[in-house]
Amino acid sequence: MPDLDALRRRLVAFADARDWGPYHTPKNLASALSVEAAELVEVFQWLTPEESAGVMEDAESAHRVADEVADVLAYLLQFCEVLGIDPLRALAEKIERNERRFPVRPGGRLRD
Amino acid sequence: MPDLDALRRRLVAFADARDWGPYHTPKNLASALSVEAAELVEVFQWLTPEESAGVMEDAESAHRVADEVADVLAYLLQFCEVLGIDPLRALAEKIERNERRFPVRPGGRLRD
Amino acid sequence: MPDLDALRRRLVAFADARDWGPYHTPKNLASALSVEAAELVEVFQWLTPEESAGVMEDAESAHRVADEVADVLAYLLQFCEVLGIDPLRALAEKIERNERRFPVRPGGRLRD
Amino acid sequence: MPDLDALRRRLVAFADARDWGPYHTPKNLASALSVEAAELVEVFQWLTPEESAGVMEDAESAHRVADEVADVLAYLLQFCEVLGIDPLRALAEKIERNERRFPVRPGGRLRD
Numbered sequence: 001m002p003d004l005d006a007l008r009r010r011l012v013a014f015a016d017a018r019d020w021g022p023y024h025t026p027k028n029l030a031s032a033l034s035v036e037a038a039e040l041v042e043v044f045q046w047l048t049p050e051e052s053a054g055v056m057e058d059a060e061s062a063h064r065v066a067d068e069v070a071d072v073l074a075y076l077l078q079f080c081e082v083l084g085i086d087p088l089r090a091l092a093e094k095i096e097r098n099e100r101r102f103p104v105r106p107g108g109r110l111r112d
Numbered sequence: 113m114p115d116l117d118a119l120r121r122r123l124v125a126f127a128d129a130r131d132w133g134p135y136h137t138p139k140n141l142a143s144a145l146s147v148e149a150a151e152l153v154e155v156f157q158w159l160t161p162e163e164s165a166g167v168m169e170d171a172e173s174a175h176r177v178a179d180e181v182a183d184v185l186a187y188l189l190q191f192c193e194v195l196g197i198d199p200l201r202a203l204a205e206k207i208e209r210n211e212r213r214f215p216v217r218p219g220g221r222l223r224d
Numbered sequence: 225m226p227d228l229d230a231l232r233r234r235l236v237a238f239a240d241a242r243d244w245g246p247y248h249t250p251k252n253l254a255s256a257l258s259v260e261a262a263e264l265v266e267v268f269q270w271l272t273p274e275e276s277a278g279v280m281e282d283a284e285s286a287h288r289v290a291d292e293v294a295d296v297l298a299y300l301l302q303f304c305e306v307l308g309i310d311p312l313r314a315l316a317e318k319i320e321r322n323e324r325r326f327p328v329r330p331g332g333r334l335r336d
Numbered sequence: 337m338p339d340l341d342a343l344r345r346r347l348v349a350f351a352d353a354r355d356w357g358p359y360h361t362p363k364n365l366a367s368a369l370s371v372e373a374a375e376l377v378e379v380f381q382w383l384t385p386e387e388s389a390g391v392m393e394d395a396e397s398a399h400r401v402a403d404e405v406a407d408v409l410a411y412l413l414q415f416c417e418v419l420g421i422d423p424l425r426a427l428a429e430k431i432e433r434n435e436r437r438f439p440v441r442p443g444g445r446l447r448d
Contacts, residue, residue: 001200004116010207017216023270027156027164031269031367033184034153037146038262038370040191044139045255046247049384052139056195066197070206072145072188073199076181079152083168085178087185091119094182095126104129135382143255143381150258150374157367158359160273228340231427238431241440251380251388257408258377261370264415268363276363280419290421294430296369296412297423300405303376307392309402311409315343318406319350328353 004088008077015078029079036071043068116200120189127190141191148183155180228312232301239302253303260295267292340424344413351414365415372407379404 002010015024043065044052056062080087114122127136155177156164168174192199226234239248267289268276280286304311338346351360379401380388392398416423 001198002204004200007200007203007207014207014210018214025161025164026167027159027161028269030149030152030156031265034146034149034370034374035262035266035269037142037149037184038259040142041146041255042259044142045252045259047139049137049139052137053194055138056197065195066202067206069188069192069197069199070202072149072184073203074206076184076188080181082165083177085168085181086113087181088113088116088119090178090182091185092114094179094186095119095122098126102130140381143377146258146262147374147378147381150371153367154371157364157371225422225424226428228424231424231431234431238434242438249385249388250391251383251385254373254376254380258370258373261366261373261408264366265370268366271363273361273363276361277418279362280421289419290426291430293412293416293421293423294426296373296408297427298430300408300412304405306389307401309392309405310337311405312337312340312343314402314406315409316338318403318410319343319346322350326354 004077007073008081011074011078012081024078024082026079026083029075029082033072033075033079036068036075040065040068040072116189119185120193123186123189124193136190136194138191138195141187141194145184145187145191148180148187152177152180152184228301231297232305235298235302236305248302248306250303250307253299253306257296257299257303260292260299264289264292264296340413343409344417347410347413348417360414360418362415362419365411365418369408369411369415372404372411376401376404376408 015021043055043061047055055065076087079085080090127133155167155173159167167177188199191197192202239245267279267285271279279289300311303309351357379391379397383391391401412423415421416426
């Protein structure tokens with residue numbers, strides 16, 4: 001499988017070949033990311049929690065879910081690209097902050 | 113730097129240690145992902161396209177943007193984890209479909 | 225024209241006649257509202273600020289925008305219905321809080 | 337209570353007095369609307385359907401929910417204002433279309 005960086009480079013080449021640069025402001029890419037995230041939410045909006053766990057059993061909804069995951073990741077990588085953000089580093093640093101912020105407690109389910 | 117899969121495993125261990133499994137239905141994780149995407153949009157909502165390109169120049173907004181990127185990626189990985197989706201494979205397949213769907217045309221800016 | 229309360233009652237009767245009550249948890253209606261809001265954002269996502277001001281000039285996009293506005297308002301009213309919230313009262317109170325929070329200053333453009 | 341049109345006029349006067357017109361492009365207002373809708377979703381994101389039905393019993397979460405409802409409605413009205421859309425007419429027309437699209441069937445729960 002290609003790694004994240006190889007996919008990022010393919011997305012950049014893809015947008016460049018189509019002259020999409022002018023559309024790819026950080027503001028527009030953040031909006032596009034949120035629209036794709038909403039399309040993922042839409043798959044689940046009327047499902048019970050139990051039904052939501054079974055979406056991959058139906059071929060059509062499985063395809064739709066994977067497709068929306070791809071769209072979210074694509075816009076996230078393109079957003080990071082135009083702002084020079086390393087998403088893996090950002091996540092690694094966040095996990096470290098969260099490990100301090102939410103210490104493990106015996107028996108404790110604790111959410112922000 | 114850690115790769116995507118190593119971060120995914122740290123997120124899984126993090127949630128397991130805190131007994132967050134019951135909250136992590138696909139439906140809830142998709143919602144959480146969309147909420148974090150909206151927090152990214154919020155950074156840009158009143159900015160002009162030009163201002164939006166400069167958000168990383170201010171330390172505070174740069175931190176906020178990187179933090180939201182991390183949150184989006186974290187929920188995307190956790191969503192994929194609970195449904196058994198490989199996000200890199202999903203994106204690679206999507207790029208291939210898009211290369212057929214949006215052929216490069218000379219001079220053509222073409223958006224869906 | 226019907227007023228907001230008459231429309232609210234029609235929406236309630238509409239959902240009742242179709243037995244949609246079980247789907248209309250506050251959680252699901254909030255999700256549905258956010259999905260419709262994202263569909264409105266989608267209309268504008270690649271437009272410049274100037275282009276975005278002209279969306280009603282094209283009959284097709286004008287219809288699409290009005291349709292998404294209706295969907296957002298419909299889910300907002302249904303959300304308020306299941307939780308016993310009066311949206312007009314909520315907004316009147318919010319405007320009063322905002323008038324104290326953002327006093328008018330000469331020359332001042334001030335956003336949160 | 338004030339009606340929708342009176343609240344719309346107060347919102348217009350409020351924004352005018354603060355010179356917020358330049359920020360209030362349709363694109364920005366649609367984004368702001370979606371951000372507020374996401375803040376409403378956030379209240380419910382880790383709740384079960386049953387817990388979500390009880391959010392108004394706690395004074396703090398009741399206030400938060402009413403506040404987000406007000407924000408969604410405020411941005412929806414301001415969005416309609418800048419584009420000359422009548423939200424009540426848009427909703428009335430949508431309900432009529434939906435009554436044709438989803439005829440009542442005996443025993444039928446049918447969702448799009």
